[in-house]
Amino acid sequence: MRMVDLIEKKRDGKELTSEEIQFIIEGYTNNTIPDYQMSALTMAIYFQGMNERERADLTMAMVHSGDTIDLSAIEGVKVDKHSTGGVGDTTTLVLGPLVAALGVPVAKMSGRGLGHTGGTIDKLEAVKGFHVEIENDEFIRLVNENKLAVIGQSGNLTPADKKLYALRDVTGTVNSIPLIASSIMSKKIAAGADAICLDVKTGAGAFMKTIEDSRELAKAMVNIGNNVGRKTMAVISDMSQPLGYAIGNALEVKEAIDTLRGEGPDDLTELCLTLGSHMVYLAGKATTLEEAREKLLEVISNGKALESFKTFLQSQGGDPEVVDNPSKLPQAKYTFDLPSLEDGYISEIIADEIGTAAMMLGAGRATKESIIDLAVGIVLHKKIGDEVKKGESLLTIYSNQEEIEDVKQKLYDNIIMSKQKVTAPILIHEEIG
Ligand code: URA
Numbered sequence: 001m002r003m004v005d006l007i008e009k010k011r012d013g014k015e016l017t018s019e020e021i022q023f024i025i026e027g028y029t030n031n032t033i034p035d036y037q038m039s040a041l042t043m044a045i046y047f048q049g050m051n052e053r054e055r056a057d058l059t060m061a062m063v064h065s066g067d068t069i070d071l072s073a074i075e076g077v078k079v080d081k082h083s084t085g086g087v088g089d090t091t092t093l094v095l096g097p098l099v100a101a102l103g104v105p106v107a108k109m110s111g112r113g114l115g116h117t118g119g120t121i122d123k124l125e126a127v128k129g130f131h132v133e134i135e136n137d138e139f140i141r142l143v144n145e146n147k148l149a150v151i152g153q154s155g156n157l158t159p160a161d162k163k164l165y166a167l168r169d170v171t172g173t174v175n176s177i178p179l180i181a182s183s184i185m186s187k188k189i190a191a192g193a194d195a196i197c198l199d200v201k202t203g204a205g206a207f208m209k210t211i212e213d214s215r216e217l218a219k220a221m222v223n224i225g226n227n228v229g230r231k232t233m234a235v236i237s238d239m240s241q242p243l244g245y246a247i248g249n250a251l252e253v254k255e256a257i258d259t260l261r262g263e264g265p266d267d268l269t270e271l272c273l274t275l276g277s278h279m280v281y282l283a284g285k286a287t288t289l290e291e292a293r294e295k296l297l298e299v300i301s302n303g304k305a306l307e308s309f310k311t312f313l314q315s316q317g318g319d320p321e322v323v324d325n326p327s328k329l330p331q332a333k334y335t336f337d338l339p340s341l342e343d344g345y346i347s348e349i350i351a352d353e354i355g356t357a358a359m360m361l362g363a364g365r366a367t368k369e370s371i372i373d374l375a376v377g378i379v380l381h382k383k384i385g386d387e388v389k390k391g392e393s394l395l396t397i398y399s400n401q402e403e404i405e406d407v408k409q410k411l412y413d414n415i416i417m418s419k420q421k422v423t424a425p426i427l428i429h430e431e432i433g
Protein backbone atom coordinates (compact mmCIF):
# COMPACT_ATOMS: atom_id res chain seq x y z
CA MET A 1 0.00 0.00 0.00
CA ARG A 2 1.25 3.50 -0.77
CA MET A 3 0.18 6.49 1.27
CA VAL A 4 0.09 8.73 -1.80
CA ASP A 5 -2.59 6.52 -3.38
CA LEU A 6 -4.70 6.75 -0.23
CA ILE A 7 -4.37 10.54 -0.13
CA GLU A 8 -5.54 10.73 -3.76
CA LYS A 9 -8.41 8.34 -3.04
CA LYS A 10 -9.72 10.49 -0.22
CA ARG A 11 -9.02 13.70 -2.15
CA ASP A 12 -11.32 12.36 -4.88
CA GLY A 13 -14.09 11.67 -2.37
CA LYS A 14 -13.76 7.90 -2.20
CA GLU A 15 -14.11 5.67 0.81
CA LEU A 16 -11.04 4.23 2.60
CA THR A 17 -11.23 0.55 3.58
CA SER A 18 -10.64 -0.74 7.14
CA GLU A 19 -7.22 -2.09 6.09
CA GLU A 20 -6.24 1.23 4.56
CA ILE A 21 -7.20 3.17 7.70
CA GLN A 22 -5.30 0.66 9.83
CA PHE A 23 -2.24 1.06 7.57
CA ILE A 24 -2.37 4.85 7.84
CA ILE A 25 -2.67 5.00 11.64
CA GLU A 26 -0.02 2.34 12.23
CA GLY A 27 2.37 3.99 9.80
CA TYR A 28 1.82 7.42 11.29
CA THR A 29 2.32 6.15 14.86
CA ASN A 30 5.59 4.39 14.04
CA ASN A 31 6.86 7.28 11.88
CA THR A 32 6.92 5.45 8.54
CA ILE A 33 4.32 7.90 7.25
CA PRO A 34 5.67 11.48 7.47
CA ASP A 35 3.80 14.54 8.75
CA TYR A 36 3.53 16.06 5.25
CA GLN A 37 1.60 13.11 3.91
CA MET A 38 -0.57 12.89 6.99
CA SER A 39 -1.39 16.58 6.78
CA ALA A 40 -2.43 16.17 3.14
CA LEU A 41 -4.71 13.33 4.18
CA THR A 42 -6.29 15.27 7.08
CA MET A 43 -6.97 18.15 4.70
CA ALA A 44 -8.61 15.72 2.27
CA ILE A 45 -10.74 14.39 5.16
CA TYR A 46 -11.56 17.95 6.16
CA PHE A 47 -13.09 18.59 2.72
CA GLN A 48 -14.43 15.14 1.81
CA GLY A 49 -15.50 13.84 5.23
CA MET A 50 -15.74 10.22 6.29
CA ASN A 51 -18.71 7.89 6.41
CA GLU A 52 -19.86 6.09 9.57
CA ARG A 53 -17.81 2.99 8.91
CA GLU A 54 -14.63 4.95 8.23
CA ARG A 55 -15.13 6.95 11.45
CA ALA A 56 -15.54 3.78 13.52
CA ASP A 57 -12.45 2.25 11.90
CA LEU A 58 -10.40 5.39 12.49
CA THR A 59 -11.46 5.44 16.15
CA MET A 60 -10.53 1.82 16.75
CA ALA A 61 -7.25 2.15 14.86
CA MET A 62 -6.33 5.01 17.23
CA VAL A 63 -7.47 2.98 20.27
CA HIS A 64 -5.09 0.19 19.21
CA SER A 65 -2.17 2.53 18.51
CA GLY A 66 -1.15 2.30 22.19
CA ASP A 67 -2.07 0.84 25.56
CA THR A 68 -5.66 0.23 26.59
CA ILE A 69 -6.92 0.09 30.16
CA ASP A 70 -8.48 -3.16 31.26
CA LEU A 71 -11.28 -2.54 33.75
CA SER A 72 -12.74 -6.03 33.49
CA ALA A 73 -11.83 -6.74 37.15
CA ILE A 74 -14.37 -4.10 38.16
CA GLU A 75 -17.88 -5.46 38.62
CA GLY A 76 -20.70 -3.81 36.73
CA VAL A 77 -21.03 -1.57 33.68
CA LYS A 78 -18.33 1.09 33.70
CA VAL A 79 -19.96 4.26 32.44
CA ASP A 80 -17.67 7.15 31.63
CA LYS A 81 -18.79 10.72 31.22
CA HIS A 82 -17.08 13.19 28.96
CA SER A 83 -17.58 16.90 28.54
CA THR A 84 -16.35 18.75 25.47
CA GLY A 85 -15.22 21.47 27.85
CA GLY A 86 -16.61 24.64 29.30
CA VAL A 87 -16.13 27.23 31.97
CA GLY A 88 -16.72 26.44 35.64
CA ASP A 89 -17.89 22.95 34.74
CA THR A 90 -18.10 21.22 38.10
CA THR A 91 -20.19 18.27 36.91
CA THR A 92 -17.55 15.53 37.26
CA LEU A 93 -17.04 16.36 40.94
CA VAL A 94 -20.76 16.03 41.54
CA LEU A 95 -21.58 13.14 39.21
CA GLY A 96 -18.89 10.77 40.50
CA PRO A 97 -20.14 10.55 44.10
CA LEU A 98 -23.77 10.94 43.01
CA VAL A 99 -23.95 7.89 40.75
CA ALA A 100 -21.47 5.91 42.89
CA ALA A 101 -23.98 6.25 45.74
CA LEU A 102 -26.33 4.16 43.57
CA GLY A 103 -23.72 1.49 42.93
CA VAL A 104 -22.61 2.67 39.48
CA PRO A 105 -18.84 2.04 39.24
CA VAL A 106 -16.91 5.17 38.32
CA ALA A 107 -13.30 4.42 37.38
CA LYS A 108 -12.07 7.83 36.37
CA MET A 109 -8.80 8.52 34.68
CA SER A 110 -8.26 12.22 34.67
CA GLY A 111 -5.73 14.88 33.76
CA ARG A 112 -4.52 18.32 34.62
CA GLY A 113 -4.12 20.06 31.30
CA LEU A 114 -4.42 23.68 30.34
CA GLY A 115 -7.39 25.92 30.77
CA HIS A 116 -9.32 28.49 32.72
CA THR A 117 -9.28 26.38 35.87
CA GLY A 118 -7.48 23.16 36.62
CA GLY A 119 -8.68 19.72 35.60
CA THR A 120 -10.61 17.38 37.88
CA ILE A 121 -7.41 16.26 39.61
CA ASP A 122 -6.27 19.81 40.35
CA LYS A 123 -9.66 20.60 41.83
CA LEU A 124 -9.62 17.52 44.04
CA GLU A 125 -6.11 18.38 45.22
CA ALA A 126 -7.65 21.43 46.90
CA VAL A 127 -8.64 18.86 49.53
CA LYS A 128 -5.65 18.50 51.85
CA GLY A 129 -3.86 15.16 51.44
CA PHE A 130 -5.85 13.99 48.43
CA HIS A 131 -3.69 12.30 45.80
CA VAL A 132 -4.12 10.28 42.62
CA GLU A 133 -0.75 8.53 42.63
CA ILE A 134 -2.18 5.08 43.25
CA GLU A 135 -1.23 1.75 41.72
CA ASN A 136 -3.54 0.12 39.19
CA ASP A 137 -4.54 -2.73 41.56
CA GLU A 138 -5.33 -0.24 44.30
CA PHE A 139 -7.43 1.75 41.82
CA ILE A 140 -9.43 -1.35 40.85
CA ARG A 141 -9.84 -2.35 44.50
CA LEU A 142 -11.12 1.11 45.44
CA VAL A 143 -13.66 1.17 42.62
CA ASN A 144 -14.96 -2.26 43.63
CA GLU A 145 -15.16 -1.21 47.27
CA ASN A 146 -16.41 2.41 47.08
CA LYS A 147 -17.63 2.53 43.44
CA LEU A 148 -15.47 5.61 42.87
CA ALA A 149 -11.77 6.31 42.39
CA VAL A 150 -9.70 8.75 40.34
CA ILE A 151 -6.27 7.96 38.94
CA GLY A 152 -3.84 10.17 37.02
CA GLN A 153 -3.25 9.49 33.34
CA SER A 154 -0.79 6.63 33.02
CA GLY A 155 0.56 4.55 30.20
CA ASN A 156 0.81 5.30 26.54
CA LEU A 157 -2.86 5.85 25.63
CA THR A 158 -3.79 6.69 22.01
CA PRO A 159 -0.38 7.94 20.83
CA ALA A 160 -1.81 8.23 17.29
CA ASP A 161 -4.35 10.75 18.55
CA LYS A 162 -1.71 12.80 20.39
CA LYS A 163 0.41 13.04 17.27
CA LEU A 164 -2.52 13.67 14.96
CA TYR A 165 -4.09 16.32 17.19
CA ALA A 166 -0.80 18.25 17.33
CA LEU A 167 -0.52 18.03 13.53
CA ARG A 168 -4.12 19.17 13.01
CA ASP A 169 -3.50 22.08 15.33
CA VAL A 170 -0.90 23.55 12.96
CA THR A 171 -2.48 22.56 9.63
CA GLY A 172 -5.96 24.05 9.90
CA THR A 173 -7.67 20.69 10.31
CA VAL A 174 -8.86 20.68 13.92
CA ASN A 175 -12.36 21.65 12.93
CA SER A 176 -13.48 18.48 11.18
CA ILE A 177 -16.36 16.49 12.70
CA PRO A 178 -15.02 13.00 11.82
CA LEU A 179 -11.58 13.91 13.19
CA ILE A 180 -12.88 15.50 16.41
CA ALA A 181 -15.38 12.72 17.06
CA SER A 182 -12.86 9.90 16.54
CA SER A 183 -10.25 11.75 18.63
CA ILE A 184 -12.54 12.09 21.64
CA MET A 185 -14.08 8.62 21.37
CA SER A 186 -10.71 6.86 20.96
CA LYS A 187 -9.55 8.28 24.30
CA LYS A 188 -12.71 7.20 26.14
CA ILE A 189 -12.58 3.69 24.70
CA ALA A 190 -8.85 3.25 25.40
CA ALA A 191 -9.55 4.27 29.01
CA GLY A 192 -11.83 1.25 29.36
CA ALA A 193 -15.39 2.60 29.21
CA ASP A 194 -18.21 0.10 28.55
CA ALA A 195 -20.73 2.88 28.09
CA ILE A 196 -20.24 6.58 27.46
CA CYS A 197 -22.30 9.59 28.40
CA LEU A 198 -21.29 12.73 26.49
CA ASP A 199 -21.95 16.32 27.46
CA VAL A 200 -21.56 18.36 24.30
CA LYS A 201 -21.44 22.04 25.20
CA THR A 202 -22.84 24.69 22.93
CA GLY A 203 -22.52 28.48 22.90
CA ALA A 204 -19.93 31.23 23.29
CA GLY A 205 -17.83 29.41 25.89
CA ALA A 206 -17.82 26.09 24.02
CA PHE A 207 -15.74 24.47 21.31
CA MET A 208 -18.90 24.27 19.18
CA LYS A 209 -20.57 27.67 19.07
CA THR A 210 -23.83 26.80 17.29
CA ILE A 211 -26.51 24.25 18.07
CA GLU A 212 -26.22 22.78 14.55
CA ASP A 213 -22.49 22.08 14.91
CA SER A 214 -22.97 20.72 18.43
CA ARG A 215 -25.71 18.39 17.22
CA GLU A 216 -23.59 17.11 14.36
CA LEU A 217 -20.66 16.41 16.70
CA ALA A 218 -22.92 14.74 19.26
CA LYS A 219 -24.51 12.48 16.64
CA ALA A 220 -21.11 11.60 15.18
CA MET A 221 -19.79 10.51 18.59
CA VAL A 222 -22.96 8.59 19.52
CA ASN A 223 -22.81 6.71 16.21
CA ILE A 224 -19.13 5.84 16.64
CA GLY A 225 -19.71 4.55 20.18
CA ASN A 226 -22.71 2.44 19.24
CA ASN A 227 -20.99 1.13 16.10
CA VAL A 228 -18.02 -0.16 18.12
CA GLY A 229 -20.11 -1.80 20.85
CA ARG A 230 -20.19 0.91 23.52
CA LYS A 231 -23.62 2.15 24.49
CA THR A 232 -23.32 5.89 23.99
CA MET A 233 -25.61 8.88 24.44
CA ALA A 234 -25.14 12.64 24.38
CA VAL A 235 -26.69 15.69 25.97
CA ILE A 236 -26.29 19.08 24.31
CA SER A 237 -26.05 21.66 27.08
CA ASP A 238 -25.66 25.40 27.26
CA MET A 239 -22.26 27.04 27.63
CA SER A 240 -23.19 30.59 26.70
CA GLN A 241 -22.52 31.48 30.34
CA PRO A 242 -20.45 29.64 32.99
CA LEU A 243 -22.13 26.64 34.60
CA GLY A 244 -23.14 27.15 38.22
CA TYR A 245 -21.71 30.12 40.10
CA ALA A 246 -18.15 29.12 40.98
CA ILE A 247 -15.13 29.25 38.66
CA GLY A 248 -11.96 28.19 40.45
CA ASN A 249 -10.60 25.03 42.01
CA ALA A 250 -11.41 25.09 45.75
CA LEU A 251 -14.47 27.22 44.96
CA GLU A 252 -15.78 24.50 42.65
CA VAL A 253 -15.14 21.80 45.24
CA LYS A 254 -17.32 23.78 47.62
CA GLU A 255 -19.95 24.19 44.89
CA ALA A 256 -19.89 20.42 44.29
CA ILE A 257 -20.40 19.78 48.02
CA ASP A 258 -23.36 22.21 48.07
CA THR A 259 -24.85 20.44 45.06
CA LEU A 260 -24.43 16.97 46.58
CA ARG A 261 -26.26 18.33 49.62
CA GLY A 262 -29.13 19.54 47.42
CA GLU A 263 -28.23 23.21 47.84
CA GLY A 264 -26.32 23.82 44.62
CA PRO A 265 -27.05 26.16 41.71
CA ASP A 266 -30.15 25.21 39.68
CA ASP A 267 -28.34 24.79 36.37
CA LEU A 268 -25.52 22.64 37.74
CA THR A 269 -28.03 20.53 39.68
CA GLU A 270 -30.26 20.01 36.67
CA LEU A 271 -27.38 19.09 34.36
CA CYS A 272 -26.05 16.59 36.93
CA LEU A 273 -29.49 15.03 37.34
CA THR A 274 -29.88 14.72 33.55
CA LEU A 275 -26.41 13.26 32.91
CA GLY A 276 -26.61 11.18 36.08
CA SER A 277 -29.95 9.67 35.06
CA HIS A 278 -28.43 8.53 31.78
CA MET A 279 -25.40 7.07 33.57
CA VAL A 280 -27.56 5.16 36.04
CA TYR A 281 -29.77 3.92 33.22
CA LEU A 282 -26.80 2.89 31.02
CA ALA A 283 -25.32 1.04 34.00
CA GLY A 284 -28.55 -0.93 34.37
CA LYS A 285 -29.34 0.43 37.83
CA ALA A 286 -32.74 1.73 36.75
CA THR A 287 -35.18 0.61 34.08
CA THR A 288 -36.29 4.09 33.04
CA LEU A 289 -34.76 7.57 33.11
CA GLU A 290 -37.53 8.73 35.45
CA GLU A 291 -36.73 5.98 37.93
CA ALA A 292 -33.03 6.87 37.70
CA ARG A 293 -33.76 10.53 38.45
CA GLU A 294 -35.90 9.63 41.47
CA LYS A 295 -33.12 7.48 42.85
CA LEU A 296 -30.61 10.30 42.38
CA LEU A 297 -32.87 12.76 44.19
CA GLU A 298 -33.20 10.23 46.99
CA VAL A 299 -29.43 9.85 47.58
CA ILE A 300 -29.12 13.63 47.61
CA SER A 301 -31.87 14.07 50.21
CA ASN A 302 -30.85 11.13 52.44
CA GLY A 303 -27.18 12.21 52.52
CA LYS A 304 -25.79 9.12 50.78
CA ALA A 305 -24.31 11.17 47.92
CA LEU A 306 -22.37 13.34 50.39
CA GLU A 307 -21.30 10.24 52.30
CA SER A 308 -20.01 8.74 49.06
CA PHE A 309 -17.92 11.88 48.45
CA LYS A 310 -16.44 11.68 51.96
CA THR A 311 -15.53 8.01 51.60
CA PHE A 312 -13.93 8.70 48.23
CA LEU A 313 -11.82 11.62 49.54
CA GLN A 314 -10.69 9.65 52.57
CA SER A 315 -9.80 6.55 50.55
CA GLN A 316 -7.33 8.61 48.49
CA GLY A 317 -5.76 10.38 51.47
CA GLY A 318 -7.99 13.47 51.51
CA ASP A 319 -9.45 15.15 54.56
CA PRO A 320 -13.18 14.21 54.57
CA GLU A 321 -13.93 16.99 57.04
CA VAL A 322 -13.94 19.57 54.23
CA VAL A 323 -17.39 18.26 53.37
CA ASP A 324 -18.89 19.50 56.64
CA ASN A 325 -16.45 22.34 56.99
CA PRO A 326 -15.50 23.84 53.58
CA SER A 327 -13.48 26.58 55.32
CA LYS A 328 -10.77 23.89 55.52
CA LEU A 329 -10.28 24.32 51.77
CA PRO A 330 -7.57 26.78 50.63
CA GLN A 331 -8.77 30.34 51.20
CA ALA A 332 -7.77 33.44 49.23
CA LYS A 333 -6.27 36.41 51.04
CA TYR A 334 -8.55 39.03 49.50
CA THR A 335 -12.13 39.19 48.33
CA PHE A 336 -13.57 41.93 46.14
CA ASP A 337 -17.17 42.48 45.11
CA LEU A 338 -17.88 43.83 41.66
CA PRO A 339 -20.80 46.25 41.94
CA SER A 340 -23.16 46.77 39.02
CA LEU A 341 -22.72 50.18 37.40
CA GLU A 342 -26.39 50.41 36.39
CA ASP A 343 -29.92 49.05 36.83
CA GLY A 344 -31.03 46.42 34.35
CA TYR A 345 -31.01 42.76 33.38
CA ILE A 346 -28.03 40.55 32.69
CA SER A 347 -28.08 39.70 28.99
CA GLU A 348 -24.69 38.03 28.51
CA ILE A 349 -21.95 36.56 30.69
CA ILE A 350 -19.36 35.70 28.06
CA ALA A 351 -18.13 32.38 29.37
CA ASP A 352 -14.68 32.06 27.87
CA GLU A 353 -13.71 35.62 28.81
CA ILE A 354 -14.90 35.11 32.39
CA GLY A 355 -12.80 31.93 32.38
CA THR A 356 -9.80 33.93 31.21
CA ALA A 357 -10.34 36.37 34.09
CA ALA A 358 -10.22 33.41 36.50
CA MET A 359 -7.01 32.27 34.84
CA MET A 360 -5.51 35.76 35.26
CA LEU A 361 -6.12 35.39 39.00
CA GLY A 362 -4.13 32.14 38.85
CA ALA A 363 -6.96 29.57 38.82
CA GLY A 364 -5.78 27.91 35.61
CA ARG A 365 -2.65 27.16 33.62
CA ALA A 366 -1.68 29.33 30.68
CA THR A 367 1.26 27.01 29.93
CA LYS A 368 2.15 23.51 31.09
CA GLU A 369 4.68 25.01 33.53
CA SER A 370 2.24 27.41 35.25
CA ILE A 371 1.47 26.73 38.88
CA ILE A 372 -2.19 26.85 39.86
CA ASP A 373 -3.45 28.81 42.84
CA LEU A 374 -6.19 26.52 44.15
CA ALA A 375 -7.79 29.18 46.37
CA VAL A 376 -8.58 31.85 43.79
CA GLY A 377 -11.42 32.38 41.36
CA ILE A 378 -14.80 33.97 40.85
CA VAL A 379 -18.24 33.36 42.32
CA LEU A 380 -21.08 34.82 40.29
CA HIS A 381 -24.14 36.15 42.09
CA LYS A 382 -26.16 36.77 38.95
CA LYS A 383 -26.88 34.78 35.82
CA ILE A 384 -28.38 35.68 32.45
CA GLY A 385 -31.95 36.96 32.89
CA ASP A 386 -31.48 38.16 36.48
CA GLU A 387 -32.51 41.68 37.41
CA VAL A 388 -29.79 43.84 38.95
CA LYS A 389 -29.84 47.16 40.78
CA LYS A 390 -27.02 49.69 40.51
CA GLY A 391 -24.46 48.99 43.24
CA GLU A 392 -25.58 45.39 43.76
CA SER A 393 -22.76 42.83 43.65
CA LEU A 394 -22.51 40.96 40.33
CA LEU A 395 -19.85 38.60 41.62
CA THR A 396 -17.13 38.12 44.21
CA ILE A 397 -13.48 37.80 43.23
CA TYR A 398 -11.23 35.60 45.38
CA SER A 399 -7.62 36.68 44.92
CA ASN A 400 -4.18 36.42 46.45
CA GLN A 401 -3.12 39.66 44.77
CA GLU A 402 -4.40 43.04 45.83
CA GLU A 403 -3.94 44.86 42.53
CA ILE A 404 -6.33 43.29 40.04
CA GLU A 405 -7.72 46.24 38.06
CA ASP A 406 -7.15 44.33 34.79
CA VAL A 407 -9.25 41.41 36.02
CA LYS A 408 -12.06 43.68 37.18
CA GLN A 409 -12.06 45.50 33.84
CA LYS A 410 -12.19 42.20 31.95
CA LEU A 411 -15.17 41.11 34.04
CA TYR A 412 -17.01 44.40 33.47
CA ASP A 413 -16.32 44.15 29.73
CA ASN A 414 -17.83 40.69 29.54
CA ILE A 415 -20.97 41.01 31.61
CA ILE A 416 -23.44 42.69 29.31
CA MET A 417 -26.49 44.49 30.68
CA SER A 418 -29.80 45.29 29.04
CA LYS A 419 -32.61 47.67 30.00
CA GLN A 420 -35.13 45.15 28.65
CA LYS A 421 -36.11 41.88 30.31
CA VAL A 422 -34.00 38.97 29.15
CA THR A 423 -34.98 35.30 29.20
CA ALA A 424 -32.52 32.80 30.65
CA PRO A 425 -30.93 30.46 28.07
CA ILE A 426 -32.19 26.91 27.68
CA LEU A 427 -29.90 24.63 29.68
CA ILE A 428 -30.48 21.29 27.97
CA HIS A 429 -31.08 21.56 24.27
CA GLU A 430 -31.25 17.93 23.27
CA GLU A 431 -30.68 14.38 24.41
CA ILE A 432 -29.41 12.11 21.65
CA GLY A 433 -29.22 8.30 21.61
N1 URA B 1 -10.86 17.52 21.73
C1 URA B 1 -10.22 16.37 21.41
O1 URA B 1 -9.90 15.57 22.28
N2 URA B 1 -9.95 16.13 20.12
C2 URA B 1 -10.28 16.97 19.14
O2 URA B 1 -10.01 16.67 17.99
C3 URA B 1 -10.93 18.17 19.47
C4 URA B 1 -11.21 18.42 20.79
Ligand code: CA
Pocket (backbone or CB within 6 Å): 087, 088, 089, 090, 242, 243, 244, 245, 246, 247, 252, 255
Ligand atom coordinates in the same frame (compact mmCIF):
# COMPACT_ATOMS: atom_id res chain seq x y z
CA1 CA C 1 -19.24 26.06 38.47
